[in-house]
Amino acid sequence: MDHKLKILIQMQELDDVIGEKEILTRELPQELSSMKQNLEDANNQLAETSHLLEENLKTQKLKELEIRSNKDKIDKYKNQLLTIQTNKEYKALNSEVSHLESLNTGIDDNLIELMEEESNLRTELENKKAIQKKADDLLKANEEILKKKIDAVEKEIIEIRNKRNTLAKDLNTTLVRRYAALIKNKNRKAVVFDENGTCSGCHYKIRPQLVIEIREGKKVISCESCGRMIVAKPFE
Numbered sequence: 057m058d059h060k061l062k063i064l065i066q067m068q069e070l071d072d073v074i075g076e077k078e079i080l081t082r083e084l085p086q087e088l089s090s091m092k093q094n095l096e097d098a099n100n101q102l103a104e105t106s107h108l109l110e111e112n113l114k115t116q117k118l119k120e121l122e123i124r125s126n127k128d129k130i131d132k133y134k135n136q137l138l139t140i141q142t143n144k145e146y147k148a149l150n151s152e153v154s155h156l157e158s159l160n161t162g163i164d165d166n167l168i169e170l171m172e173e174e175s176n177l178r179t180e181l182e183n184k185k186a187i188q189k190k191a192d193d194l195l196k197a198n199e200e201i202l203k204k205k206i207d208a209v210e211k212e213i214i215e216i217r218n219k220r221n222t223l224a225k226d227l228n229t230t231l232v233r234r235y236a237a238l239i240k241n242k243n244r245k246a247v248v249f250d251e252n253g254t255c256s257g258c259h260y261k262i263r264p265q266l267v268i269e270i271r272e273g274k275k276v277i278s279c280e281s282c283g284r285m286i287v288a289k290p291f292e
């Protein structure tokens with residue numbers, strides 16, 4: 057086989073590897089950013105529950121203060137009741153005491169609901185802490201590894217590209233440009249094979265005359281349909 061064709065096959069092999077590694081350079085950062093996103097979500101959820109719990113405790117404190125203040129009033133009125141002269145005053149004060157007592161009963165019920173909610177929120181908080189820790193641990197365990205992998209893959213791509221470019225120095229500029237254009241526009245496949253008389257790039261049937269020329273392997277033959285360079289399969 058012609059030296060040029062051998063070079064082209066080797067360049068395509070290297071470009072195939074570059075293509076696979078480029079997929080990794082997209083997937084690995086995605087993996088990393090999805091771990092970061094998970095942690096951020098977990099942090100937000102935890103903060104939200106923690107905020108709800110704080111609000112609940114504040115409200116409970118206010119309700120307790122309200123009950124205490126009502127109780128103080130009740131005590132005061134009850135003392136006044138002992139010294140009251142007229143029936144009318146007695147009745148008025150007594151009904152105020154009943155009103156405050158029934159208010160306190162309502163607040164008490166409310167407080168019990170708040171305490172139940174508090175207990176639920178505490179359970180929820182523990183769950184969310186566990187989820188947050190898991191997301192944090194996962195990111196911590198993988199962040200460096202993934203960053204190193206991304207760096208390594210990027211370096212490998214540069215090395216392989218250099219290797220390919222060194223090979224390309226043996227070819228004339230026109231051929232290199234054609235190769236590069238095909239890599240760019242034809243889904244990273246510039247060099248394809250004659251597969252039982254069809255182009256392995258686009259499955260177009262190759263003319264018998266061209267098949268003969270491809271098998272002779274003396275010059276670069278292009279597919280009449282996709283334009284890719286067709287070579288004979290090695291070891292055939």
Ligand SMILES: [Zn+2]
Nearest residue numbers: 255258279282
């Ligand atoms: Zn083709």
